[in-house]
Amino acid sequence: MPAVQEHVLLTVTGRDHPGIVARIMGLLSETGSQVLDLEQVVIQGQLTLCVVVRLPESRGVLKELLFAAKELGLELDFKPAEAPFATTAPATRYVVTAIARVLGARELHAVASCLAAHACNIEKVTRLSQGDLGSVEIRVTLPASEDPERLKRALLQLAMSGTFDVAMQRESLYRRSKRLVVMDMDSTLIRIEVIDELARAHGVVEQVSAITERAMQGEMDYDESLRQRVALLEGLPLRVLEELAADLPLTEGAETLIRVLKRLGYRTAVISGGFAVAAEALKARLGIDYAYANGLESRDGKLTGRTVGPIVNAERKAELLERIAAEEGILLDQVIAVGDGANDLLMLERAGLGIAFRAKAKLRAAADTSISAGGLDSILYLLGLTASETQEA
16 A cells, blocks of 8 residues: 555545445544545536545555445545645636536537636536536636636637627625616517517507617617607507507516526616516516616507606616615625616626626627527526526525
């Protein structure tokens, strides 16, 4: 038997069953060994247990451990442990979350290769999804010499060229203590643009679309484009809006997201450049805490073609996010904002985590992270929740 080292890495492998850790720890306790570090993982019933120990000056400890492992039907390997005690260069911890309908070897290879190219060391990989492999959380360390923004851009480019999403977050107290989620409505919480549906019902969809396009091209600001589009709705029966609001098509995963967030005690809000009737209907339907959107003036049961109150533009969205957070006593680092358009950019920038959801490339590049391959419930993976945990909520 080789000479016993003071610090030893024990690796136990085999079929998992109750009592393994108890037996190993019992022997180490009886022999006066000191446990310095340990980690265990079980995949498809196969266990790997790694323990770093400081052993007493006796070779008998390893003999007893080998005998116990054999009795338990396990394999035990040991070798000198030096790496945990070596001086290493300063590094910052990040969490990289990969999300797809199905994550395969090609996607995982692409992510791992990108991390390696930026000198990231993978410390731990955890499966978050159930059934087909759809999401993994990768904990990494990034050397101080590497630029985290450069890595973030590389991961974003990787996701934009593939069929999966990759999110990178600094591992910190605030990552796991978010308390408020603020969402856009049209094409985010719901699958449609309400104004387009109203324009279609009123026979002015082409005119509304033309104004929208001009605004997107920068030929007019958001406020003016909204006024002109709303003016085209003059004379539309209010019941058309109310009927549409009563049966809005939710985005995939929306109900699951809100249900789990509520169960976990999160506050939720809709801040929309759309219309208040629809936002209030969603608030009541899903149990959302706050709803802000544009008011539409009506007279004698018909829309007048004018808005009521301040227009909810990009600046107003950001202000409302800050107001809600202040009212709830929540730090901005504890806020998540989700949106799909340029009108959401300032809101996403104010939040601790800004998520571009099925958005254009410009917003995706500006946001902290983006989701395009999955539904809104994919956001729960970014919080580190597993699929089995969300099913319990």
